[in-house]
Amino acid sequence: MVNRSWRFSLLALSFGAMICSACLRFVPPRSVEPGDVGGEAEFFAIERQERNELQTLLVERAPLLTQDAVASYQVSPGDIVDIRVFDLPELTVSARVRPDGMIAVPLIGDVTAQGLSESDLQSIIAERLRRYVVAPAVTVAINSYEGKRVSVIGEVAKPGVYPLRQGTSSLVQILSEAGGRTARAAGHVLLIPANHAAPGDPRADGGSRLSSTPSIEIDIEDLLGTSSGTVPIHIPLIAGDTIVIPEAGNVQVDGEVVRPGSYPLSSKESMVGALAAAGGITYSADVERVEVIREVGSGRKAVLACNLQDVALKNTHDIRLRNGDVVRIPSAQGRFMTRQVVEVLNRIFNVSVVQ
Secondary structure (H helix, E strand, O other): OHHHHHHHHHHHHHHHHHHHHHHHHOOOOOOOOOOEEEOHHHHOHHHHHHHHHHHHHHHHOHHHHOHHHHHOOOOOOOOEEEEEEOOOHHHOEEEEOOOOOEEEEOOOEEEEOOOOOHHHHHHHHHHHHOOOOOOOOEEEEEEEOOOOEEEEEEOEOOOEEEEOOOOOOEHHHHHHHOOOEOOOEOOEEEEEOOOOOOOOOOOOOOOOOOOOOOOEEEEHHHHHOOOOOOOOOOOEOOOOOEEEEOEOOEEEEEEOEOOOEEEEOOOOOEHHHHHHHOOOEOOOEOOOOEEEEEEEEOOEEEEEEEOHHHHHHOOOOOOEOOOOOEEEEOEOHHHHHHHHHHHHHHHHHHHHHHO
16 A cells, blocks of 8 residues: 555656646747847848849949940959060060059050050050051950959858959859859858949049948849749959858757757758758647747847748748748647647656556
């Protein structure tokens, strides 16, 4: 009799301890904290701002997409120019364009090269040589493009400084020269515009102005046109631009998932993908109130509530995640209690069998 009483007390204590443990694991909906902002508008504010800044940049650089601008490269200080005169090897020279935009040519002295195309510079040199040479046959070719360069840093195969070898080079072309993105790269690139006057600005050859934005985020799918129904975006680059390919980063998955924790963010990671990486949701999950929490600057967080059933079954848009996002699955109270009672009873029966 005493032995049975002892067993009953042990089972009661076990039951109470398990119930307390279950209460500690319950994940309530996130409470509002100071600085929180709500709603879809605030949550996607970063994406909207990036799209607006990209459109502004495209408008500013539209003059660089004309046929003449693309076809012609204008000589810049630092470039090395090869000048050859047929049948006169003593007049053949490779000259670096000086900071003042001039090059030294045998027999005729200094010639302004900056801002001219190869054909224009060739015509000027030939015209001046006619004073000393009958019908000079002159060819001019740029040997090394050093005057107009852009930097590529971050998650690419070959980070470095790359020359703009024609009238304008596109962002995709330079990324290709840099060997493409690595497996750790995010699904976007950052373009830091050069600190100079915008194309078409009358100060472009003199004074300069700061770019209106420090960096512009460009989605790789938009850039390449790989999204369904999208046209590739052609972004012309100018000297001094910097292209940054960031790491994808991590997202945190908490609450009613099999394996809560931090997970690497792939280039196309979505809310559903993050939940799959965490082993999926548990029976206790409140699938109608999945929370995605995002830092929106100045210490503020935006919280977006999602219905996972709608995403999975009604083909509504999944949420594209950003580095630092938190996906949180609250507990559904009724399902949570049912699950806990079943788990507690299973443990009690297992204890009884062992006893």
